[in-house]
Amino acid sequence: MRFSFFLPLWAIILSLVIATGITIFFYLRLKHPLSKILRTTLITLRFVAITILLSCLLAPVIIERKDVTPPTHFSILVDTSSSMQLEDDYNGVSDISRIDQVNQLLFTESNQFLQKLQKEYSIHLHGFDTSLNQSHIVGEEFVADGKLTNLSKAITEAEKTTKGHPNAGILLITDGSHNASKFPLNKIVDLSIPIYAIGVGALSPPKDIQIQNIETPPIAHTGHETIIRITVIQSGYTTKSTRLSLRETETNKLIDAEILTFEDGTSNENITLIKGQGVIQGTKHIVDLKVTPESEGTFQYKIVLPAYDDELTDENNVKTISLKVIKAKLNVLYLEGRPRWEYTFLKRTLERDPDLNPTFAVLSKNIRQNTVLANEDGYYPQQNKQITQFPNTLQDLTKYDILILGDITDQHLTTTQQQSIVNFIEDRGKSVVFLPSYNALGNTGYRKSKINQILPIQIPQNGCTERDADNFLNLTQFGSYHPMMQLSDTLEGNSNIWNNLPPLSKVFQGFQLKAGATPLLEIQNIGPIMIFQRVGLGKSLLFTAEGLWNWHFGVNTYKNEDLQNTYPRLWAQILRWMAQQSDDDTIYISSDAPTYNQGDMAKIRVNAYSPTFQPQNNADIQIFVTAPNGAQFPLQSQSEFDNNSASQGNSFIAKLIVDEIGTYRLSAKGTLGNIPLGEDNIEINVQPQLIELESPQLNENLLKLLAEQTNGVYLTIDDADKLPDSINSEQKPVFVDEERDLWAHPLILISIVGLLGTEWFLRKRIGLT
Numbered sequence: 001m002r003f004s005f006f007l008p009l010w011a012i013i014l015s016l017v018i019a020t021g022i023t024i025f026f027y028l029r030l031k032h033p034l035s036k037i038l039r040t041t042l043i044t045l046r047f048v049a050i051t052i053l054l055s056c057l058l059a060p061v062i063i064e065r066k067d068v069t070p071p072t073h074f075s076i077l078v079d080t081s082s083s084m085q086l087e088d089d090y091n092g093v094s095d096i097s098r099i100d101q102v103n104q105l106l107f108t109e110s111n112q113f114l115q116k117l118q119k120e121y122s123i124h125l126h127g128f129d130t131s132l133n134q135s136h137i138v139g140e141e142f143v144a145d146g147k148l149t150n151l152s153k154a155i156t157e158a159e160k161t162t163k164g165h166p167n168a169g170i171l172l173i174t175d176g177s178h179n180a181s182k183f184p185l186n187k188i189v190d191l192s193i194p195i196y197a198i199g200v201g202a203l204s205p206p207k208d209i210q211i212q213n214i215e216t217p218p219i220a221h222t223g224h225e226t227i228i229r230i231t232v233i234q235s236g237y238t239t240k241s242t243r244l245s246l247r248e249t250e251t252n253k254l255i256d257a258e259i260l261t262f263e264d265g266t267s268n269e270n271i272t273l274i275k276g277q278g279v280i281q282g283t284k285h286i287v288d289l290k291v292t293p294e295s296e297g298t299f300q301y302k303i304v305l306p307a308y309d310d311e312l313t314d315e316n317n318v319k320t321i322s323l324k325v326i327k328a329k330l331n332v333l334y335l336e337g338r339p340r341w342e343y344t345f346l347k348r349t350l351e352r353d354p355d356l357n358p359t360f361a362v363l364s365k366n367i368r369q370n371t372v373l374a375n376e377d378g379y380y381p382q383q384n385k386q387i388t389q390f391p392n393t394l395q396d397l398t399k400y401d402i403l404i405l406g407d408i409t410d411q412h413l414t415t416t417q418q419q420s421i422v423n424f425i426e427d428r429g430k431s432v433v434f435l436p437s438y439n440a441l442g443n444t445g446y447r448k449s450k451i452n453q454i455l456p457i458q459i460p461q462n463g464c465t466e467r468d469a470d471n472f473l474n475l476t477q478f479g480s481y482h483p484m485m486q487l488s489d490t491l492e493g494n495s496n497i498w499n500n501l502p503p504l505s506k507v508f509q510g511f512q513l514k515a516g517a518t519p520l521l522e523i524q525n526i527g528p529i530m531i532f533q534r535v536g537l538g539k540s541l542l543f544t545a546e547g548l549w550n551w552h553f554g555v556n557t558y559k560n561e562d563l564q565n566t567y568p569r570l571w572a573q574i575l576r577w578m579a580q581q582s583d584d585d586t587i588y589i590s591s592d593a594p595t596y597n598q599g600d601m602a603k604i605r606v607n608a609y610s611p612t613f614q615p616q617n618n619a620d621i622q623i624f625v626t627a628p629n630g631a632q633f634p635l636q637s638q639s640e641f642d643n644n645s646a647s648q649g650n651s652f653i654a655k656l657i658v659d660e661i662g663t664y665r666l667s668a669k670g671t672l673g674n675i676p677l678g679e680d681n682i683e684i685n686v687q688p689q690l691i692e693l694e695s696p697q698l699n700e701n702l703l704k705l706l707a708e709q710t711n712g713v714y715l716t717i718d719d720a721d722k723l724p725d726s727i728n729s730e731q732k733p734v735f736v737d738e739e740r741d742l743w744a745h746p747l748i749l750i751s752i753v754g755l756l757g758t759e760w761f762l763r764k765r766i767g768l769t
Contacts, residue, residue, distance in 0.1 A: 007058060019050040032768060042759055049755035052748065060742040069733045073162040074121035076114075077154050078102055078136070079174035079200075081129045083692040084144035086175075086312070088202040098200045099144040102173050105198075105720055107139055114138070116724045121168055124161060128154035130180055132161075147599045147689040150180035151706075152188060159191050168729035169194035169712060175201040176699030179691045183702065185709060194712040194728065198720050201698035205282065207236030208312035209262075211303055211319045212284075212694065220293050221328035228289045228321070230303055235282030237262040242306055246289040249300040249320060256289040293325040300685060316690045322595060322683075329357040330579050331399060335390060336362045336406035337439055339380065343406060345549035346435070349568050356575065359400070361387050365411050394420045398428055401579045407437035410449040418450040425454050426536025431578035434542040438466060441508045441544070454540050456517035456533035460510050469507035469545055472524050473498050479520035479530070481609070484577045487566055497566060504529070505547030539578050586616075587678040589623070589668040596658050598689040606637060606652040606668045608677055620671045621652045628662025628686070635666070658686040 023046045027039055034042075084099040106114050106125075117123055127133040129146020132154045136142070151172065158170050170193055188195065213231040220226040232244060245257040262283055293299065300322050307314030332350060336343040339362055350358040362380035367373045373380065379388060390413060391397040397420050405421075413421075424430045432454065440446050442463035446455055475498050479485045488494040498521070507526055513519070519528030529545040552567035586609040591602050608619040623635040637654040658664060664684045670677035700714075707714040713726040742748065 012054075012058075015054055016051060019054070020047055023047055023050070030768070032766065034766065038762065038766070042762060045755050045759040045762075049752050049759070052752055052755070056748060061739045062742055064738045064740060065735050066738045067733055067735055070166055071122040072120070072166045072168045072729055073124060074117060074168045074727070074729075075124040075126065075158040075162065075170045076106075076117075077132070077158055077170060077172050077174075078106075078125070078127050078142050079129070079149060079172070079177075080127040080133070080142050080144045081146035081149040081177065081692055082144060082689075083149070083175055083177050083696050084200070086201065086206065086696055088206075097144070098175060099142055101200055101717055103141040105173075105717060107141065111721070113720060113723075120724065120727075121729070124158070126154075126158060132157035148180045148691060149174070149177045151176075151178040152181070152184050155188055155193075155195065156191070159193055167193055168727055169196055171196045171198065171723070172703070172706075173198045173200060173717075174703070175199070175696070176701075176703045177692060177695065178699070178702065179694070185706065188706065189709050191710075193710065195706050195710040196712040196723060196727065197703040197707050197714045198717055198723070199698050199700050199703050199714065200717050201696070203698050203700060205235035205695070205697040206312040207308070207310050208316070208693065208696075209234040209237070209242065209305055209308070210316035210690070210694065211305060214303060214319060214321055216321055216323060220291075220323050220325045222293050222296060222325060224328050225290050225292050226323070228291065228301075228303075230287045230289060232260060232285045232287060232305065233282060234262050234285075237282075237308075239263065240308070242308075244287055244289070245304045246291060247302050247304060249302045255291050255301065258287050258289065260285050260287065291323070293323070296325050296327055298322055298324050298683075300683075312696065313690075313693055315688045316693055320595060320685045320687055322685060327401070327579075329355055330401045330575055332356055332358040332402050332404065332575060333387075333391075333397075333400040334358060334360050334404040334406070335408065335412075336360075337408035337412055338362065338364060338406075340407065340437070341549045341553075342435060342437070342546065345552050345567070346404075346571065349552065349571055353568065353572060355572075359387055361390060363390065363408070363412050365409065390417055391420065392417060394423050394428070397421070397424050398430070400430070402430065402575055403432045404435060405432060405440075405451070406435050407439045407445075409439050409442075409444050410446075411444070413449070413451075415450065422450055422454055425538035425540065429537035431539040431541070433574065433578060434540070435548075436508075436543070437506075437546050438463075438508075441511075454535045454538075456514055456531045456535075456540050456542050457511040457544070458514055460512075463510075464508035464544070465510045466506050466508055467526070469504040469523055469526065469529070469547070473501055473504075473529075474522050474524055476519050476522055476528070478518050482520055482532075484570075484573045485520055486573070487569060497563060501563065501566065502550045503547075504545045504550065507545045509544075511544065541574065541578060587621075587668050587670040587680045589666060589680045589682050591666075591682060591684050593684075595685045595687065597691070598659060598661055598686055600658055600686075600689075602656045602658050602664075602684060604635065604637075604654040604656060604666060606654070606670070606680075608652065608670045608672075616670070616672055616677065618672070619652075619677060622669045623654050624667045624669075625656060626665040626667075628660045628664065658684070661686050661688055 023043055027034075027043050080099070084102070085097050087095055087097050105111055114123070125136040125138060127136055127142050128150075130148045130150045130153065151174065155170055155172070172195060174197070176199060210233055211230060212233045215229040217226060228246060230244065239262070241259055241261045243257050243259050246255040247253060248255065289303070291301065300320055302318055302320045305317040307317050334347065334350065343362065347358075347360055350356050360382055362382075364373055364378050364380065367378050377389065392414070403421065403424065421432065425432055434440070434446070434455065436445065441459060443461065445459070445463065446452050447459040447463070452459070475485060475495060480491065480495070486494055487497045504523075507523055507529055509527060513528070513531065514533060517531050517533040519531050521530035522528045523545075529543060531542045531544065533540050548567075551570070588607045590605050592605075593602070596602055604623065606621050606623065608616040608621060617639055621637050623637055624632060625635050626632050635654045635656055637652040639652055656664070664686060665681065666684070667679060667681045669679045704714045706712070711728070713723070715723060715726070
């Protein structure tokens, strides 16, 4: 005890002496006869009351030592991913799931597992799958329905909930499956928290056959065999066989199949033994199935494995893939009117392109008798890929995808052949590239033939005039964004390439553009030299200059490495774009993958162009989704604009969580003000999230390593009752001194009142009051 109000000792003694002296003086001076005992009693009562009252004025307090040791926290994390639904042989019973074993351990009253821990610690009970769930209500059973397991995220989030408080550790009750990311062991060790683990499940994998992985080429070609490589793994089977088949999703038509035999002792380049816990647990098979697409488009196929009755699940026995099929090789026919450098360099470039199947012909009309040309009807002999006669009918011509016409006149082709070319473009939707010179653009060239109607220019009556072309090349506004003209990944880089190309030798002038013709490339102060126009259902492209071959020869001569691929790249882009028949759409929608697992996030990209192929970053884009259950809803998109990137300036990004199994259909529409830009559609396939079943056995090695590295303990669920004694939690007690006021205590008041009251009563009785 101590006093809050301090007075010197002499002052306290002096106060007591004065108070005592006054009391004694008062009672000794009384004339009323009092016995010695009564007088002494009255003086004592008054003295004690004054002493207590004086002590209260000094504010006495009593000091008590109080134990304020904070409670020690202990987190219990229960794995609620779908692998915990699996049923293992537990204590001779094979129909009890892993999560049921956990619920029995925690909530069966006879186990007393949770109750023992609650006596020692402040328990935090959580479920987890990809992240930590909210605090679980004790007594309410856990349900295992998570799609993935992220042990590390659950541990780190649990650590944050008790940060700054005494923590005895974290208990994981799990099968050890961690499939959401690579397990960051060092990061968990750095938390400096003991991790205790109780393993649930069997060490050996259950019986199961699954399609683990499928490898497909990004693009398949019509008429060419495409190999689809499939990895199949199985566990628990030693003497069985099954058939792996490739089928069309829509029609279920069988495309290819192969028999797989599961034998422990078999191992070759396509079969690998899977070992674990020192024994063979299964086999992995690599199988190549083949498909030969016959037409262009995007097609869905399914890989199918029959399911056995005793198999873990049949959901991983079927997987769907999408295969984009394009034309194998473009069939190109190049007809030239005379040998020249333009033909030589372009022929060499087309022959070297692996995606082209070119055919060449040089047809001369200046034929002398008894010459090789006379014997070949005017066609120059070629080593290969030569035709002996230009197609006479439209049917013969339509086997080609694109036609290149060089410096020819109206005399090179018959009227029937000329009309076939016109119909080839206007009616069949094919394309033609004109690569003329002075003959074709003269007064006896294209102008006098039926071909004139598919030219993007009007040739004057006397033909076009020639002049040297030594000025710089410039892309027009439309050409700057056109797909054919993109020789770099950025607008600035593309413009620099065009400006630095070697000069052309000749340019032709005096023509007029037809209505709808679009210049893509021009020469300063001269005019356009590359002109595009739609003609009927097809396309027409015209070069009004000569010397394009110098973009190859001149670049290589001066060893300009930055421009060495310009010429072949330009012609590859020209021929592929001109051969496309679906370029009218100026809205393009795509996804970052053709197939997703349930719960994945699909990234959707929409690119918007104007009719002149100028990126439209201010377009109004609407995306509509039709889910597998038929529900329709809009999907919000966001512009992804980048001034330095031609490919990103017109991109709109949307994200979609695909949480239903089946096919999602997405439609994108675009408008610019009141002008519609078009519409495009895609389909994406969603399959069950089965990664939890790929390695469903107990991952005891990970749990043991985790416990060992963090100074925890690993136990099986059968030994879980040993956990309370295994927790190392030595916390020093914390005490504080607590002051409690005595002067305000009710007993003090009662004592003073009692003493003075007793004195008054005695005085009253003897007649002193």
